[in-house]
Amino acid sequence: xxxxxxxxxxxxxxxxxxxxxxxxxxxxxxxxxxxxxxxxxxxxxxxxxxxxxxxxxxxxxxxxxxxxxxxxxxxxxxxxxxxxxxxxxxxxxxxxxxxxxxxxxxxxxxxxxxxxxxxxxxxxxxxxxxxxxxxxxxxxxxxxxxxxxxxxxxxxxxxxxxxxxxxxxxxxxxxxxxxxxxxxxxxxxxxxxxxxxxxxxxxxxxxxxxxxxxxxxx
Amino acid sequence: xxxxxxxxxxxxxxxxxxxxxxxxxxxxxxxxxxxxxxxxxxxxxxxxxxxxxxxxxxxxxxxxxxxxxxxxxxxxxxxxxxxxxxxxxxxxxxxxxxxxxxxxxxxxxxxxxxxxxxxxxxxxx
Numbered sequence: 420x421x422x423x424x425x426x427x428x429x430x431x432x433x434x435x436x437x438x439x440x441x442x443x444x445x446x447x448x449x450x451x452x453x454x455x456x457x458x459x460x461x462x463x464x465x466x467x468x469x470x471x472x473x474x475x476x477x478x479x480x481x482x483x484x485x486x487x488x489x490x491x492x493x494x495x496x497x498x499x500x501x502x503x504x505x506x507x508x509x510x511x512x513x514x515x516x517x518x519x520x521x522x523x524x525x526x527x528x529x530x531x532x533x534x535x536x537x538x539x540x541x542x543x544x545x546x547x548x549x550x551x552x553x554x555x556x557x558x559x560x561x562x563x564x565x566x567x568x569x570x571x572x573x574x575x576x577x578x579x580x581x582x583x584x585x586x587x588x589x590x591x592x593x594x595x596x597x598x599x600x601x602x603x604x605x606x607x608x609x610x611x612x613x614x615x616x617x618x619x620x621x622x623x624x625x626x627x628x629x630x631x632x633x634x635x636x637x
Numbered sequence: 638x639x640x641x642x643x644x645x646x647x648x649x650x651x652x653x654x655x656x657x658x659x660x661x662x663x664x665x666x667x668x669x670x671x672x673x674x675x676x677x678x679x680x681x682x683x684x685x686x687x688x689x690x691x692x693x694x695x696x697x698x699x700x701x702x703x704x705x706x707x708x709x710x711x712x713x714x715x716x717x718x719x720x721x722x723x724x725x726x727x728x729x730x731x732x733x734x735x736x737x738x739x740x741x742x743x744x745x746x747x748x749x750x751x752x753x754x755x756x757x758x759x760x761x762x
Binding site for chain 2: 434441
């Protein structure tokens with residue numbers, strides 16, 4: 420069941436999507452830089468298109484500890500949910516980095532929720548708003564919500580969606596104030612949304628390159 | 638005469654997009670492409686100027702620009718990135734590279750290319 424999912428986007432469409440995310444992540448880095456007052460490093464995202472079960476398994480294999488996620492719902496021509504996921508033990512590190520590290524542990528714990536929501540919001544909005552703009556579509560984003568858990572529950576959020584849902588799995592590293600924090604951006608959408616995204620990507624490729632993309636970029 | 642422009646970007650889409658903008662401005666210039674800094678290094682002797690993506694797997698555009706500067710002190714180079722943090726723009730300046738924001742506009746590209754052409758002409762190329 421995972422093979423057809425991976426083939427919905429061809430190599431060139433996946434390249435175009437990676438480039439959109441890359442631009443989005445670059446913009447998010449600018450915004451984070453404004454927030455923390457020093458350079459933020461974000462790595463080139465690696466993208467895979469997976470069936471939900473495979474995404475759950477992949478995350479489980481890579482991360483054994485508790486995880487924290489910032490979750491937002493998006494709606495428009497394509498709809499679904501997007502999550503920024505990272506190890507929970509890095510969560511206070513992230514808060515320290517964005518608040519400047521001068522605060523007491525008590526203050527940091529109090530600010531944890533807010534700082535996570537704000538950081539997640541910047542990164543997720545940076546990606547989605549850039550994608551939406553470049554695809555010339557409007558996407559509405561919900562307010563960020565913080566979730567904690569082992570991973571699988573992030574893929575089973577209410578309201579339940581059909582099991583054929585596909586997952587766009589992105590892996591990025593970010594370094595803030597020399598603290599290495601690795602994270603994942605996960606986009607969940609159903610097959611009709613992915614098909615709509617494919618059409619928008621083809622239009623985008625045509626607009627920016629002036630040429631119809633090759634049928635198969637093997 | 639038509640200059641030879643090396644476009645370095647890991648994204649094929651981005652290379653095609655820059656190529657399209659370049660063709661529209663200078664249809665007689667020749668486009669050479671590389672997907673990594675490592676591949677680009679082998680092509681430097683064949684080109685007159687370089688357009689470099691910043692965020693690439695392996696060696697990033699700024700690291701490559703610094704190396705390139707050691708080998709070709711006068712070659713016009715532009716770094717292209719959506720990430721315009723001041724540290725990155727400054728590092729581009731420090732290695733003598735122009736900084737062009739991504740997505741690239743025809744206007745920004747034209748500014749860099751005009752300047753590059755003038756410098757190349759002054760150098761007798």
